[in-house]
Amino acid sequence: MTQARRLLAIAQTGLHYSTEAFDRERYEEILRIAHVQLAELADMQTEEVVQLFAREEGYANPKLDVRCAVFDDTGQVLLVREAADGCWSLPGGWADIGASPAENAIREVREESGYSVTIARLLAVWDMPKHGHPPSVFHIWKLVFLGELGRLGEISGIETNAAGFFHIDTLPPLSLGRILPQQIRKLYELRCNGGVEFD
Template sequence: MMPAPSDQELLKARLAQARRLLALAQSGLHYATSAFDKERYAEIAGIAHQQLAAMASMQAGDVAALFAPETGYANPKLDVRCAVFNQAGQILLVREAVDNLWSLPGGWADVGVSPAENAAKEVREESGYTVNVVRLLAVWDMLKHGHPPSVFHIWKLVFLGEIVQAGEISGAETDAAQFFDIDDLPALSTGRILPEQIRRLDELRNNSDVEFD
C-alpha cells in the first residue's frame, strides 16, 4: 500500500497545476486573435489566480498584479547566483534585508547583461566584493529540489566567482555579507538556496563538472 502524500507534497502538486494553468492562459492570450478566445483565456487566468491566492493566503487581485508583468509566451523565471569562496574554503553569503536570512548573492536575471555579468553585478551590489566569474557550476530546476513551494517556476544558474577586491554593499536588498564554513552555515533563506546545494557547490568547484537538471 502506497503511503499517503504529505501536506507539503499535496501543496506542491496543486501549485504545479495552477502554475501550468496560468502558463497556458498566458501563452493563449499572447497567440489568440479572436475576442472570444482572449475572453476565455482571461477567464482561465482568473481561475489560476484564485487557486494560487488560496494556496499563498493572498488576494486574487494581488496575485494578478504579481503576474501582470509576465506577458508573451510563458517561460520559467531565471534566478542567477554566484558562489564565492575565500582561501580558507569558506563561502560568501549575504543577509537578505527582507527576512534576515542568508543566501548566495544573486537575484532575477536582468535584461541587457549576460548571465555571468548579472552574477558579478549582484555580488558587487549585495556584498561589496568585485569578482571574476570563472565558470558555471550548476543549473537547477527549483521544482526538483527541496525548496518551499513557490508561485513561480524558477530555474537557478550558479556561477563560480573569484575575488578581485573588497568594497561596500551598494544595494538595498542585503544588509550584511560574511564568509562561513561549509559545515557551520547560518539560517538560510531556503526559498533561495539550500544547505545541501551549498555543499554540492563546494564539491563542484573542485572538479570540472557542471550539474544540471
C-alpha cells in the same frame, strides 16, 4: 502549485497568440482561476498575485535567478543576509535584461556583498521545483556561477544588509526560497571536482 503555474502559463500564452474573442474569453477565465489557485497555495491575496503577474505578457517562460558561489582560500562560502527575511543566501537575484547571466552574477555580488569577482565557470543549472524549495508562484530556473574573489568595496544594494564567509558545515539560517544547505554543499563539491550539475 505546479498545476496552478501551468494553468497560468497556458492562459498567458493563449492570450498572447489568440485573436478570436471567444478564445480570449476562455483564456481570461483560466487566468482568473490560476490567480485564485496560486493565491490560495501561496497564502496570499488574489489581488497580490494578479499584481505580480500584471506585466507578464507574451509566451510564458520560467523566471531566471542568477547566483554566484564565491569561496575564500579556506573553503568558506560568501553569503549575504537578505533584508526581506533576515536569512542568508548566495549573492544573486533576477537576471536583468541587457546583460549576460555572468554579468548579472558579477553585478549582484558587487551590489550585495561589496566584493568584486570574476566568473570562473558555470557550476549548476537547477529547476527550483525539483529541489525542495518552498512553493513559489513563479516557475524559476537557477543558474549558479563560480566567482573568483577580488577586492572588497561597499554594499550598494538595498536588498541585503550584511555579508560574511561561512564554513559549509556551520551555515547560518538560510533563505530557503533562494538556496538550500544541500545545494551549497553540492556547489562546494562541484568547485572542487571541476563538475557542473544541471536538471
